[in-house]
Amino acid sequence: MPGRNALFIPGPTNVPDAIRRAMDVPMQDQRAPDFPDFSLGLFRDLKKIFKTETGQVFLFPGSGTGGWEAAITNTLSPGDKVLAARFGQFSHLWIDLCQRHGLEVEVVDVEWGRGVPVDVFGEHLAADKRHEIKAVLVCQNETATGVTSDVAGVRRAMDATGHPAMLYVDGVSSIASIDFRMDEWGVDLAVSGSQKGFMLPTGLAIVAASQKALTAYESAKCPRCFFDFGDMMRTNKDGFFPYTPATTLFHGLRASIDLLLEEGLENVFARHHRLAEGVRRAVGAWGLKLCAKEAKWYSDTVSAICVPEGFDGNAVVRLAYLRYNLSLGLGLSKVAGKVFRIGHLGDLNDLTLLTAIAGSEMAMRDLGIAVELGSGVAAAQEYYRQTARPVDMPLASAASM
Numbered sequence: 001m002p003g004r005n006a007l008f009i010p011g012p013t014n015v016p017d018a019i020r021r022a023m024d025v026p027m028q029d030q031r032a033p034d035f036p037d038f039s040l041g042l043f044r045d046l047k048k049i050f051k052t053e054t055g056q057v058f059l060f061p062g063s064g065t066g067g068w069e070a071a072i073t074n075t076l077s078p079g080d081k082v083l084a085a086r087f088g089q090f091s092h093l094w095i096d097l098c099q100r101h102g103l104e105v106e107v108v109d110v111e112w113g114r115g116v117p118v119d120v121f122g123e124h125l126a127a128d129k130r131h132e133i134k135a136v137l138v139c140q141n142e143t144a145t146g147v148t149s150d151v152a153g154v155r156r157a158m159d160a161t162g163h164p165a166m167l168y169v170d171g172v173s174s175i176a177s178i179d180f181r182m183d184e185w186g187v188d189l190a191v192s193g194s195q196k197g198f199m200l201p202t203g204l205a206i207v208a209a210s211q212k213a214l215t216a217y218e219s220a221k222c223p224r225c226f227f228d229f230g231d232m233m234r235t236n237k238d239g240f241f242p243y244t245p246a247t248t249l250f251h252g253l254r255a256s257i258d259l260l261l262e263e264g265l266e267n268v269f270a271r272h273h274r275l276a277e278g279v280r281r282a283v284g285a286w287g288l289k290l291c292a293k294e295a296k297w298y299s300d301t302v303s304a305i306c307v308p309e310g311f312d313g314n315a316v317v318r319l320a321y322l323r324y325n326l327s328l329g330l331g332l333s334k335v336a337g338k339v340f341r342i343g344h345l346g347d348l349n350d351l352t353l354l355t356a357i358a359g360s361e362m363a364m365r366d367l368g369i370a371v372e373l374g375s376g377v378a379a380a381q382e383y384y385r386q387t388a389r390p391v392d393m394p395l396a397s398a399a400s401m
């Protein structure tokens with residue numbers, strides 16, 4: 001099909017041209033004496049993205065899943081207890097990974113469409129008088145349901161009970177797009193990947209560890225080799241790696257960090273919020289509901305949209321792709337068929353997002369879902385116009401707007 005595929009899945013996301021060009025480099029000698037001039041700057045500036053001054057960042061070839069594994073195996077031992085909530089496919093898979101590593105997971109099941117229940121976590125922590133819970137796991141942005149949880153709230157609940165457990169955050173679809181503050185929130189392990197907010201191809205697990213986590217490393221007994229923090233630290237301190245690093249992706253990462261810091265993280269978060277709000281206005285205009293049950297759970301990086309009873313969300317996704325070359329996110333696991341997802345993170349602006357809204361309308365109409373063509377587009381257009389950045393030009397008076 002001519003024209004570009006309109007890619008609106010919540011990862012991999014669109015790679016900006018500046019990042020693509022930055023990766024068009026020859027292979028390089030990762031043991032060259034001047035390699036650290038390049039690599040050490042990445043570690044330094046990634047700390048700004050995670051908002052940590054005291055933590056340490058690790059770069060593994062891998063994906064977000066590898067980041068989960070690195071966080072767990074470097075800091076815990078088989079039999080250790082961790083507390084986690086399950087409210088979507090990604091929070092579920094992280095729990096599964098923990099169990100396969102022999103951890104005992106105290107699972108709090110939550111209706112899909114809600115996030116981490118801070119009060120319930122507080123009760124579990126208060127009841128754990130012997131401090132058997134070693135880690136509290138939070139999936140900051142549940143990509144399957146479009147739900148964002150309150151990491152700072154979990155930290156407060158931990159502090160309120162004086163519980164010494166470590167706090168682990170899956171930030172794969174939030175870090176670099178939704179507010180995240182490692183030091184301020186007392187996060188001990190923060191996990192991300194390259195292909196979502198960082199706008200890179202898949203291929204890197206990006207993990208940040210606190211000093212407390214690095215102390216836990218000393219006694220953690222989970223088997224690990226490829227993801228070993230110690231091997232990394234011994235070589236990273238001089239700017240090198242224990243095995244061949246993904247140098248091409250590192251050049252993309254350099255460009256990604258530069259783009260993010262140039263725009264300013266707070267502006268990046270505000271842009272994601274505004275773009276997401278436009279999608280939410282469209283969903284409202286369609287007369288549909290989000291999978292996220294309440295506004296406090298709304299995700300600024302992905303919206304899972306419920307299709308009416310009797311319709312198949314995955315058919316919307318399939319048709320949008322086959323007829324309009326639009327890639328939307330499928331409903332996963334428990335919400336398969338019930339929702340379709342619009343990913344709105346990374347390299348996006350008002351007009352790119354209108355493409356996804358327009359295409360979704362067309363596909364839904366083709367399947368007989370009663371949405372009015374143009375209704376969602378108009379609602380989003382109106383919102384984007386009203387909130388567009390000011391320009392030094394005369395505009396129509398407010399009354400005629």
Ligand SMILES: *Cc1c(COP(=O)(O)O)cnc(C)c1O
Pocket residue numbers: 011063064065066090139141142143170171172173193
């Ligand atoms: C995408 C994603 C993952 C898994 O990352 P991969 O890069 O696919 O391994 C984990 N958690 C969340 C919240 C995600 O969105």
